[in-house]
Amino acid sequence: MGEKNIKISNGVNKDLPKAYNPQDYEDKIYEKWEKSGYFNPDICVREKVCAKNAKPFSIVLPPPNVTGHLHLGHAVMLALQDIMVRYHRMKGDKTLWVPGTDHAAIATQSKVESLLWEKEKKTRHDLGRAEFLKRVEKFAKDSHDTIIKQSKKMGASLDWSREVYTLDEKRSLAVRTAFKKMYDDGLIYHGSRIVNWDPKMQTTVSDDEVEWKEEKTPFYYLKYGPFVIATARPETKFGDKYVVMHPDDKRYKKYKHGEKIELEWINGPVVATVIKDKVIDREFGSGVMTITPWHDAIDFEIAQRHNLDKEQIIDKEGKLLPIAGEFAGLEIKKAREKIVAKLKKKGLLVKVEENYIHNIAINARGGSLIEPQIMKQWFIGVNKEFKRGGKKTTLKKLMQEAVRSGKIKIIPERFNKVYFHWIDNLRDWCISRQIWFGHQIPVWYKKQENKKTRKQENSGEEVYVGIDPPKGEEWIQDGDTLDTWFSSGLWTFSPLGWPKKTEDLKTYHPTSVMETGYDILFFWVARMILMTTYLLDDIPFKTVYLHGLIRDEKGKKMSKSLGNAIDPLEVIKKYGTDAVRLSLVIGSTPGNDVKLTEEKIAGYRNFTNKLWNISRFIMQNAKVKNQNDNSKFKIDYNKLTLADNWILEELDEVRLLVDKKIKGYEFSAAGEILRDFTWDKFADWYLEIAKIEGDKSNILIYVLKNLLILWHPFMPFVTEAIWSSFVPLSGTTEDKQDNLLMVEKWPKVGSSISVGVDARDGGAMLKKDEMNLIKDIITSIRNARAENKVEPGKKVKAVIYAGHLKDLVGSQVDLIKGLRTGISELEVKEKGEKIENEIYIAISGIEIYLIGGIDKNKEKERIKKEIDNLEKMITAGEKRLKNKEFRAKAPAEIVKKEEEKLKSFQEALEKLKKQ
């Protein structure tokens, strides 16, 4: 294009290179699309690409984090969504795809913190909040620019004029508005509960962001008065003064609930209280345990149930508190050995089980160990009742109802179960974080004299919660920030302008589809449903399409550290975007992981090139009268050959199927149908036929035009490149902006153009069936030649006895001779004598002799193989038809088919045996 200064003469660019080189086209085409403005539905309406009152189709892009680079997860999501979006845009729907990015609070902050340490050996505290945030924002900005640029490389037709960011002003307003409403309804509360504390990052982490890892560790059995308790963490046991056992455990029948026992413990005598609780597993260890409510979620619950004291043992830095006596101030890991030594010395250590495997909790975002703590934090109460339409409900119920009612459909369906299970086990959502990067909580406290920190001295404090800060100087804002998923939860409507009642919100919400990876069903999809049902009293999207994860050829997760990651940008450079898109979409089904190899991408690069060359062939042979004439290549339906009818019939079917499959979210199937038609039927058969049957410009251009339209959503670049290189397709020359394939009308399904379908009447064969017979004859001849080892260059004579199909076969002599069958003379008769010592082929009512090519042994072998195969088929068919129950119970249609099948096998067998 541009630089290459390609000439178009007589409507055709005849200088197209032999192989398609994506790099020469992609960036320029994307630029052209962007300039056209058609990514924006408002412009589509203005330019009449879609009607003003067209039905809307909308998707909000799952916002990539502003931390890193485009990876294959992004690539697959961009490809799938772009297919849907381009399809709907071409259908004339008012189509909107909203781009955005996510500040990804913890992930981004921890990345910047580690960079800061790496480069300057400084912590965020060295810089202070304001300066540190400046650094984060700079990083986020650079990162944002990178990922946006990379998303464009994928060909994503996003409406960049509507781009949003979770931390921008309007989205921040949405966040504060949501917070205030939930607070006013009593759904957000400030309370002391056990949370996941990351001592290294100094923040809480949500339940969903805790990862569990197996670890081998010694398991200590300790003497606790008359009991033996087992633990992997002796360093937490200082404050244990409750000993818990199952109420029905006979071994401990004599101990009563509430009974106090004096015993010797790590740092001296303590008084232990017996607690009976059914949570205890009698089979595990000795069936007795002590509890540490401050640092363990289960223990916390037991303590809550029985109203027990809770004591903090470990401080927020992960060091032991004064309760540990001589061990105070030690880091817990370092303290363990010393404590065990002391226990041993005191005779309290009963035994040690080495190699015990237990799970440790890790912060998925930062990688450091989680230490549960009781802390005062902000929570969303998921079981808290509130009124909705006069009835009492809870957030959990709203979330369940949205899916149970069928208003939201999840693909694949099996994730419904996962979703409901997650909700059933959902605890109150801790939304406050102690990091700096994010939405600062819109809560203010009245300044107090002698105040230490609000966390320690909060009771009776005056609190202000508002969308805007309170007037007056005497208020201090809460220093915590919100969990990043709080703002993500608003993501289907905050980008459309909520809380303002905008046109966009009215038109495009609820969105049509949420397309994302199944790995963030809980993190994100569920929270969007929570926020939308509560705040808007509506669903966020009608369909959730969950794609699988991209893995390497061994099924391993791709990661930089493993070195098995395919970088989408690298393979785009090497094979082109279209090939990468196809390799991610074809051969993958919703919810299932995809194993991707470079060979697979190379395979689709080959296909891209095939389409290119199909087009090149058509262009080079096109006889186009007027160079600006894109509509006058009319098909003369009175002059169609059998092959013409056939290809048009097939195209009809492909249009119907592809449309149906895309609508049904079966993108892989749609792609495979298209590839099969394009390569096997159109290129390998029809183009070869076109070389024989003479000028077919009109039909070839018609089919190509349809193909490019149908392929466009899948491989937008090469299709657009071909489109703009050939005037009869686009009706435009290179330098013009209009008539982009991107906004070409999708063919109306059912608007059949072929006559073959219409010719269907009683008993007559479909053109498709007739053509398949001819193809079958040709293939059989080629096969018989190959099996007989007939020299490729050697011509043979052929005689066909075609019975009642004589006219049909007779009319296709040119094709049978011309399509690499090596036949010099061909005679078609109704019937005739057996011809001795020649190659013989029998297919459904037709007999073929190839004269002058026989290799007696090879031919004998070939015929025997055929006979064996037929006999097998006949035996199976006879058995089925002899079965009375089959005749009685199977549908008549099936029985008839079986009978016909058997008959044709028997006929063929008879003929073969006579040879």
Place this chain on the structure above:
RNA sequence: GGGCAAUUAGCUCAGUUGGUUAGAGCGCUUCGUUUACACCGAAGAGGCCGUAGGUUCGAAUCCUACAUUGCCCACCA
């Protein structure tokens, strides 16, 4: 511990209401440069559809067990 999925050709995978001889791509074998394409064309080989039962006229498909693999949830001190 609970749940979900997968198991089909050497490899990666389709197979949506049970019904022609179970398909595709890659790989493999043999052959071929014929006015688009070797990133190509032609022909072919290759499968007791994980195992064992069951339902049915008929099962890769539905049911039940089992086996192997993977994932999610729970977090047994």
